[in-house]
Amino acid sequence: MKKDKDKRGAPAAEEGASRALLAHAAQVLGAVLTFEHPADAVLSEYFREHREIGHRDRGFIAETVYGIVRRLRWLRRLVGEDARPRALLLAWLARGEGWPMRRFEEIASPTEREWLASLKARELEEGSLAERADLPDWLAERLLATHDEAALIALAHSMNRPAPLDLRVNVAKTDREAVRAQLAESGIEASPTPYSPQGLRLAGKPALQKHPLFLAGAFEVQDEGSQLLGFLVQPRRGELVVDFCAGAGGKTLQLGALMRSTGRLYAFDVSERRLAKLKPRMARAGLSNVHPVLIAHERDAKVKRLAGKADRVLVDAPCSGLGTLRRNPDLKWRQTPESVAEMVAKQGAILESAARLVKPGGRLVYATCSLLAEENDGVVDAFLAAHPEFRPVHAGELLGRQSIALDTGERLRLSPRLHDTDGFFAAVLERAATDA
Numbered sequence: 001m002k003k004d005k006d007k008r009g010a011p012a013a014e015e016g017a018s019r020a021l022l023a024h025a026a027q028v029l030g031a032v033l034t035f036e037h038p039a040d041a042v043l044s045e046y047f048r049e050h051r052e053i054g055h056r057d058r059g060f061i062a063e064t065v066y067g068i069v070r071r072l073r074w075l076r077r078l079v080g081e082d083a084r085p086r087a088l089l090l091a092w093l094a095r096g097e098g099w100p101m102r103r104f105e106e107i108a109s110p111t112e113r114e115w116l117a118s119l120k121a122r123e124l125e126e127g128s129l130a131e132r133a134d135l136p137d138w139l140a141e142r143l144l145a146t147h148d149e150a151a152l153i154a155l156a157h158s159m160n161r162p163a164p165l166d167l168r169v170n171v172a173k174t175d176r177e178a179v180r181a182q183l184a185e186s187g188i189e190a191s192p193t194p195y196s197p198q199g200l201r202l203a204g205k206p207a208l209q210k211h212p213l214f215l216a217g218a219f220e221v222q223d224e225g226s227q228l229l230g231f232l233v234q235p236r237r238g239e240l241v242v243d244f245c246a247g248a249g250g251k252t253l254q255l256g257a258l259m260r261s262t263g264r265l266y267a268f269d270v271s272e273r274r275l276a277k278l279k280p281r282m283a284r285a286g287l288s289n290v291h292p293v294l295i296a297h298e299r300d301a302k303v304k305r306l307a308g309k310a311d312r313v314l315v316d317a318p319c320s321g322l323g324t325l326r327r328n329p330d331l332k333w334r335q336t337p338e339s340v341a342e343m344v345a346k347q348g349a350i351l352e353s354a355a356r357l358v359k360p361g362g363r364l365v366y367a368t369c370s371l372l373a374e375e376n377d378g379v380v381d382a383f384l385a386a387h388p389e390f391r392p393v394h395a396g397e398l399l400g401r402q403s404i405a406l407d408t409g410e411r412l413r414l415s416p417r418l419h420d421t422d423g424f425f426a427a428v429l430e431r432a433a434t435d436a
Contacts, residue, residue, distance in 0.1 A: 017060070019107050022089065024053060025061045030085040032065055032330065039069060039330040063162075068092045070160045070329040073134045077124055094120055129153075134160060138337050139322070146373055151417075155371075158417035163326035165202040166193060168222040168250075170285055172257040176200060179218050186211065195406045195419070196227040198254070217284040222250050225369075225414040225421030229316065230254040231402050232365050232395055232412065232428050237262040239311035244268050244354040246292070249278035251316055256287040267292045268303065298353035310357040312365075317347045319368040319375050323423020326416055340372060347379045355387060361433040364390065367412075367426040376425040377411070384429070393428040 028046045032039045043062055047053060053061070068075060068088055076083060079091045090108060093099045094116045101120075104113050126132065129149055130140035133156035143152050167190070169176045176192060180200055183190045188206050193199030201224070208214050208221065235241045235255050243252045246267035256265050267290055269275050275292045282290050295302050320340050321331045351366055358364045366383075368375050384390060396407030408414070412426040 017103070017107055021057055021060065022086070022107055024050065024057075025064050026086040026089050028061060029065050029068060029089055032069065033072075033085060035330060035334045038328070038334075039065065040328070064089065064092065064097075066162070066329055067096055069333070070325075071096055071134055072333065073131055073136075074124075077127060077131060078119065078122065090116055091119055132156075135332055139332055139335075142340075142372055142374075146371075155415065155417045158415070158420075159325040159423075160329075161326060161416075163223070163416075163422065164420065165205050166222060166224045166227075167200045167202065167208075167219040168196070168227050168254060169198050169200065169219050170217055170253070170257050171198055172261055173216070173286055174218050179213060182213055182218075193224040193227075195404055195421075196224045196231075197402075197404065199224045199227050215284070217286055220250060220253060220281070220285070222254070223422045225419065225424040226251060227254060228399070228404070228406070228412065228414070228421075229314065229365065229367050229424070229426055230258060231399055231404060232367075232426055233258075233312050233314045233363065234398070234402070235259045235263075235265075235312050239263045240266075240306075240309055241312045242266045242268065242306065242310045242314070242354070242357055244298075244313055244315045244357075245317060245350065246275070246278065247271075247316070248274045249281055249290075249292075251314060252278065252290060253281060253285050253287065255314070256282070256290050257285065259289060261287050261289045263289055265290045266306065268295050269293075270295055270297065298350045303353060303357070306357045308357070308359050310359060310362055312363045313354050313357050315351055315354045315364070315366045317350055317366065317368050317375075317379075319343055319347065319370040320372060321369055323369040323371050323414075323416075323425075326422065340374065344374050344379060347375060348382060351379060351383050355383070355390065355429075355431075358431045360431055362431050363393070364429040364431065365426055366429070367424065369422055369424055371415075371423040371425075376427075380411070380427040380429075389432050390429045391432065393430050395426060395428050398428060 028043060032042050047058055075088050075091055079087050090112060101117060104116060130137045133140055133153055135156060147155060169179045176198060180190050189203040190200040193201050213219060229251055233255060235258050237260055240263060241255055243255060246252045246269045249267055252265065252267045259265060267278060272294050275294055278292050293302055320335045320343055321328060322335065325332055355364055366380055370376060392410055394410045395412040396409060399406055412424065414421045414424040416423060
C-alpha cells in the first residue's frame with residue numbers, strides 16, 4: 001500500500017491531543033497487540049476502568065488503535081518488528097494520519113521528534129504480497145486461491161477502510177422512507193442502501209442508542225450484507241422457521257419482521273449471554289413470534305424435537321470472521337490456520353444437524369462472514385455430496401424475484417471491495433419434496 005495518509009483524515013481529537021491522551025492510547029494499544037482478546041472487548045474494558053476519558057477522546061483512541069491494527073505489518077516494517085506501542089502510535093500519527101511535525105511539539109520529546117522527522121522521510125522497498133496487503137503470510141496465501149494478486153491487493157485496501165454504518169428498518173413497524181425522513185429531521189443524513197430494500201446507510205457515525213426511533217424499535221444497526229441473508233431465507237407468514245446460530249439475534253429480528261410476527265421463529269444458540277441480549281431487542285421490535293432456545297450443542301435434544309418440521313432454516317455459522325476485517329481488523333492477527341481448520345469441522349457438524357430440521361420441500365441457507373473457500377464452498381460441497389436429497393437454489397435468481405438487483409452467481413458472494421458490505425457467503429439449498 002503505497003500511500004501513507006489515511007484518506008479519512010486525522011481523528012477528531014487531533015487538535016486537542018495531549019500527553020495524557022497518548023499515554024492512554026499507547027497503554028490500550030499494548031493490551032490489544034497481545035491479541036489474547038478481541039480488540040473491541042479490550043477497548044470497552046479500558047474505557048470502563050477509565051471513565052474520566054471523554055467521548056471525543058475515546059473516539060480518538062479507538063480509531064487510532066484500529067488504524068494501527070489494520071496497517072500493523074506496514075508499520076512494523078517501517079519502525080521495526082520489536083517496536084513498542086508508543087513508537088507504533090507516534091509512527092501511525094506521523095505517517096498513517098499524516099500529522100505535521102508541529103503537532104508533536106507538545107506531546108513528544110525532542111528525541112522522539114528527531115526520530116519522527118527521519119521516519120517521515122523514510123521510504124520502504126516494496127515488500128512481499130502479504131506485506132503489501134497487510135496480511136499474515138498464511139492468509140494472503142489462502143486468499144490467492146480465489147483472487148489474483150491485483151484483486152487481493154484491492155480487497156486488502158477495501159478491508160483497511162472503516163465500514164459504513166448501516167441500519168435495517170423494522171418493516172413490521174414502519175418503512176424506509178419514513179425512517180429516513182425522521183432521521184433527517186434530527187440532523188442525521190441517510191441514504192438507501194444499494195441492495196437491501198430495508199437498509200439505510202448513514203453519512204457519519206452518530207450515537208443512536210438514545211434516538212427516539214431506535215428506542216421505538218424502528219431500526220436496528222445491521223450491515224447491508226447481513227440483511228441480504230434474510231431475503232435468501234425468505235420466510236413467509238405462519239411458517240416454522242429456525243435461526244440455528246442466532247447469537248444476539250440481529251438476523252432473527254429481521255426474519256421475525258418479514259414474517260409479520262406470525263408463525264413460530266426459534267432462535268437457537270449455545271450462549272446464554274447472547275440470547276439474553278436478544279430478549280429486550282425482541283420487545284423493542286414488537287415481535288411476539290420469537291422463541292429463544294438455549295442449546296448445549298448442535299445435537300441437543302431440543303434441536304432433535306424439531307426434526308423434519310421446519311419450513312426454513314438459517315445457519316449463520318460460527319466462522320473465522322475474516323469477512324469483517326473492516327470492523328474487526330484484529331481478527332487477521334488472531335486467527336490461524338489451525339483455528340480455521342477447527343471452524344471448518346464445527347461448520348460441517350452444525351450444517352449436518354441443522355439440515356435434519358428441514359421438512360421435505362423446505363429451505364436451508366448456509367452462510368458465513370468469511371472469505372475463505374474452505375469455510376464456504378468447501379463445507380457446502382461436502383454436505384451436498386453426502387446429501388443428495390438437497391439441491392442448490394440459485395441465490396441471484398432468488399434475490400432477483402424480490403427486486404434485488406444483485407447476482408453473484410448460484411451462491412451469494414459479497415465483498416467489501418465490490419459491494420461495500422462485509423464479506424459474506426451464502427448457499428441456498430432446498431430439500432426434495434419427497435426423499436429418494
